[in-house]
Amino acid sequence: MFGSINQQILLKSRPTGEPIEKDFALVETAIPELGQGEVLNRTIYLSLDPYMRGRMSDRESYADPVELGKVMVGSTVSQVVKSNHPLFSVGDFVLGYDGWQTYGIAKGETLRKIDPNQVPISYALGITGMPGMTAYFALLDVGQAKPGETVVVSAASGAVGAVAGQIAKIKGCRAVGVVGTDEKCDYIVNELGFDACINRKTKDLSSALKAACPNGIDVYVDNTAGPILEAVLQHINLGARIPLVGLISQYNAENPSYGPNLMPLLVKRALIKGFLVGDYQERQAEFINDVAQWLRAGKLKYKEDVVKGLEKAPQSFIGLLQGQNFGKLIIQVGDDPTQN
Amino acid sequence: MFGSINQQILLKSRPTGEPIEKDFALVETAIPELGQGEVLNRTIYLSLDPYMRGRMSDRESYADPVELGKVMVGSTVSQVVKSNHPLFSVGDFVLGYDGWQTYGIAKGETLRKIDPNQVPISYALGITGMPGMTAYFALLDVGQAKPGETVVVSAASGAVGAVAGQIAKIKGCRAVGVVGTDEKCDYIVNELGFDACINRKTKDLSSALKAACPNGIDVYVDNTAGPILEAVLQHINLGARIPLVGLISQYNAENPSYGPNLMPLLVKRALIKGFLVGDYQERQAEFINDVAQWLRAGKLKYKEDVVKGLEKAPQSFIGLLQGQNFGKLIIQVGDDPTQN
Secondary structure, eight states, X not given: OOOSEEEEEXXXXXOSSSOOGGGEEEEEEEOOOOOTTEEEEEEEEEXXXXXXXXXXXXXXXXXXXXXXXXXXXXXXXXXXXXEOSTTOXXXXXXXXXXXXXXXXXXXXXXXXXXXXXXXXXXXXXXXXXXXXXXXXXXXXXXXXXXXXXXXXXXXTTSTTHHHHHHHHHHTTOEEEEEESSHHHHHHHHHTSOOSEEEETTSSOHHHHHHHHOTTOEEEEEBSSOHHHHHHXXXXXXXXXXXXXXXXGGGTTOSSOOOBOOOHHHHHHTOEEEEOOGGGGGGGHHHHHHHHHHHHHTTOOOOOEEEEEOGGGHHHHHHHHHTTOOXXXXXXXXXXXXXXX | OOOSEEEEEEEOSOOSSSOOGGGEEEEEEEOOOOOTTEEEEEEEEEEOOTTHHHHTSOSOOSSOOOOTTSBOOOOEEEEEEEEOSTTOOTTOEEEEOOOSBSEEEEEGGGOEEOOTTTSOGGGGGTTTSHHHHHHHHIIIIISOOOTTOEEEEESTTSTTHHHHHHHHHHTTOEEEEEXXXXXXXXXXXXXXXXXXXXXXXXXXXXXXXXXXXXXXXXXXXXXXXXXXXXXXXXXXXXXXXXXXXXXXXXTTOSSOOOBOOOHHHHHHTOEEXXXXXXXXXXXXXXXXXXXXXXXXXXXXXXOEEEEEOGGGHHHHHHHHHTTOOOSEEEEEOSOOGGXX
């Protein structure tokens, strides 16, 4: 049923600036014996997310860095192949944090069972998982988006942004996305129903935002910081809320670059607040109930960018930080029996 | 009882960078006739505050700029010399917004009577007025300062900062001030009871903050932005709150300078929120009750930097933006009968 060889991608060196393929190493190791309460999983899908760039550096962050020579971390959807835990049986599908490898061993308590009959099992890495929950609480809890308000979302075709913009529409807001290509603009407006879209490579971001947001900006779900945040601040309304979800524009910076002038915050009595989805674990049910209902009703659409083969992970991750993916980036590491 | 000549200081030109004396013009005009419901006030004290720099520019802000050739705006404590309003009588002391002139005419509804028997009438421009109320709500409402937490205050010997730090102590916090001279450091620690102080001209602001805040920073009442904010962000705790009260470091900048890198906000899930005291008018009673009680109990100390003569206002204001004042800067424009 499974081999005894585990393919792993290790962090070989800490990147300076953009990661390169040589920062990673693909190795083969034996699968160790299972300990008490542990489960052996065969990885089917591995999520690649911008936050992983932070784990590659030894700067202080909300989580420890990956040690050199250790397996890169990441959320995974897997199938149980061996279990020493009473709650998990061979054949179960589970959401875990096994990282960049074909097999993972985890304590049963760290795994969550996935029902393969609801939505595709890979969705647990995206719209019904961490990125979707990030979008939901960033927009509604920190952002406090209200009907009639204007919501701007950066990285708007990505795993978090696409959900944030669609929920904004469901809540009666004007949703404006910022993305990196015209093709993505077309997608979020014509497929996802955003009201307007701006290509971030446009010459005058500030004027483009002004045109797209005739009533100003009330909420900005910020996945990028950098020049987009700076331009948004020129057009915020009184009492605007800016959940800072990510700083994709900064992740590869070797030295912290400067941020925006904060005068508009004072003038508009607006707030910027750092957001981490881990702070919302206790409110997961709210999110799951709403999103499952919206998915069933066809109000939420979801696009995955699935790349096959664990060995493609480094290159795909480097592209993710450059905005080359289109939709939620996922590596298909192994066979998905629910798709056969 | 009063002359018929009004001395006024007008905005003559919009400054580029730091204001200079030539941006102002001292003129003499006749006092016009009083209209219905209006009151003629003789200015005793004029408040000089950093926000006035914003009014000298025609950049968008929370209030309209002063028009060229018009009287500079500002809060005033005055005595009524003529009244067409039933609530005000000759001899009353009033808090108004008559600006940089020896006589002002105002609608009665815009004035507030001051009781000269409680605290010196000039306090209405400082600790019991707008700056004190700014300190109070920035620290307690946006800042949510709790016992045992560490509160950092910039411009800590100024009108807002000195009150914020003292209230932090009253609330059981560790209070750390940042000021521009060793003399001011000595004052806020030995007179006002701050736990520690940093001269902002120190070579390594970040290390000095780290030493002064061994448990990290929970609240930062930011009057300055600029390098102090940047250094503070290196040491904030999880869930830190930063009310952005002023950007003294930026007010003279001709072009907006960059702000701090915002990565620490994400890592620490911290917030920065623009603050304007005008948003708290309805909660003035809370503030007045607490501050009056603390003043009576000797828990709050207050230092004024009184400069005599309206003609000194431009030079004093220029110095204020450079941090040359020591305590709340007030121009004594006319005789104070309560001090005789």
